[in-house]
Amino acid sequence: MSKICIEVLQLCVKCNTHLSAGQFYLALKAVDLIEKNYLKNIPVNKIKIVIEKAIPIIKAHVEKKVTTHFNEWLVHIRSSAKNIGQTAIGHAASARQREEETLERQRKAEEMNMYGMEFVYTLDEEVSEESPLKFDLTTLHRSYHIHACLGLQEQFREYYYKNRMLQLTSDLQISSSQAFVESHHVYLAQIAGYFIVEDRVLRTSGGLLSDEQVETMWETTVAKVTSVLETQFSLMRSATHLLLVKDYITLLGAALTQYGYKVGSILEVLDKSRDKYHDLLLEECRQQISNIFSNDTCEQMVMKKDADYESNVLAFHLQASDIMPAFP
Numbered sequence: 021m022s023k024i025c026i027e028v029l030q031l032c033v034k035c036n037t038h039l040s041a042g043q044f045y046l047a048l049k050a051v052d053l054i055e056k057n058y059l060k061n062i063p064v065n066k067i068k069i070v071i072e073k074a075i076p077i078i079k080a081h082v083e084k085k086v087t088t089h090f091n092e093w094l095v096h097i098r099s100s101a102k103n104i105g106q107t108a109i110g111h112a113a114s115a116r117q118r119e120e121e122t123l124e125r126q127r128k129a130e131e132m133n134m135y136g137m138e139f140v141y142t143l144d145e146e147v148s149e150e151s152p153l154k155f156d157l158t159t160l161h162r163s164y165h166i167h168a169c170l171g172l173q174e175q176f177r178e179y180y181y182k183n184r185m186l187q188l189t190s191d192l193q194i195s196s197s198q199a200f201v202e203s204h205h206v207y208l209a210q211i212a213g214y215f216i217v218e219d220r221v222l223r224t225s226g227g228l229l230s231d232e233q234v235e236t237m238w239e240t241t242v243a244k245v246t247s248v249l250e251t252q253f254s255l256m257r258s259a260t261h262l263l264l265v266k267d268y269i270t271l272l273g274a275a276l277t278q279y280g281y282k283v284g285s286i287l288e289v290l291d292k293s294r295d296k297y298h299d300l301l302l303e304e305c306r307q308q309i310s311n312i313f314s315n316d317t318c319e320q321m322v323m324k325k326d327a328d329y330e331s332n333v334l335a336f337h338l339q340a341s342d343i344m345p346a347f348p
């Protein structure tokens with residue numbers, strides 16, 4: 021047997037070994053080497069025919085395996101998005117709290133200085149203990165690279181974008197089994213996690229995703245989320261519930277702003293809901309006052325001590341004159 025036949029068969033053995041170990045890139049490198057350097061020069065025709073038939077089968081096998089791994093990653097990253105989003109929103113809440121504490125210390129310092137008390141205000145250099153968000157894109161990058169080696173780079177780009185858009189469309193649907201005030205945390209955290217992942221993919225995947233595609237995803241999301249919020253705010257009957265949702269949306273905006281997303285349109289919905297919030301507060305006050313009057317026996321109040329008079333009359337500016345009455 022010629023030297024070329026021995027070398028090409030050795031490469032075939034290496035290729036099979038790599039395939040068995042799941043080392044698809046190395047297997048494809050071996051196949052590529054056979055195609056470019058050996059296939060045309062194999063002197064034994066039967067060996068040449070067998071290898072020619074095996075090459076497309078090997079490539080199809082690799083593509084199928086890699087696509088399976090990628091599909092599993094798609095499921096995994098979607099299930100992880102909620103935790104990613106909740107962590108990012110938690111970081112935004114911590115940052116807001118630190119800012120409020122800093123402003124409070126500054127206010128106290130200015131107040132003390134105003135009264136002639138020397139107080140030196142210093143900005144504490146706090147080291148944030150918040151670790152960067154961690155999620156694994158290794159499978160995605162490997163899949164993209166293998167498809168590029170197979171000459172299917174553009175096909176994989178389209179496949180990725182199509183499937184992520186399908187996931188996004190599903191994520192944007194609100195739960196029909198829960199009230200929005202109960203499900204909004206999960207709903208908004210899922211969206212935040214989705215776009216944090218896409219930001220990382222855009223920056224690290226070497227062209228898998230384009231700026232225009234991410235922009236399209238974001239515009240679709242903004243349109244849907246603003247519509248959902250407007251509808252849900254109009255249905256709310258509690259000022260407390262509305263305030264809870266508004267606060268979480270504010271944190272969502274702060275979190276996603278860190279990744280370059282424009283959240284102005286979403287925050288505008290909060291401004292539009294201001295009148296609704298005031299109306300709900302007034303309605304709750306009316307209801308409370310109505311309940312007080314309906315449950316009040318209207319019995320005469322007997323004041324036996326100065327303290328009783330101060331807490332029940334003076335505190336509410338109900339006195340008829342400035343003269344303190346005589347108590348028993």
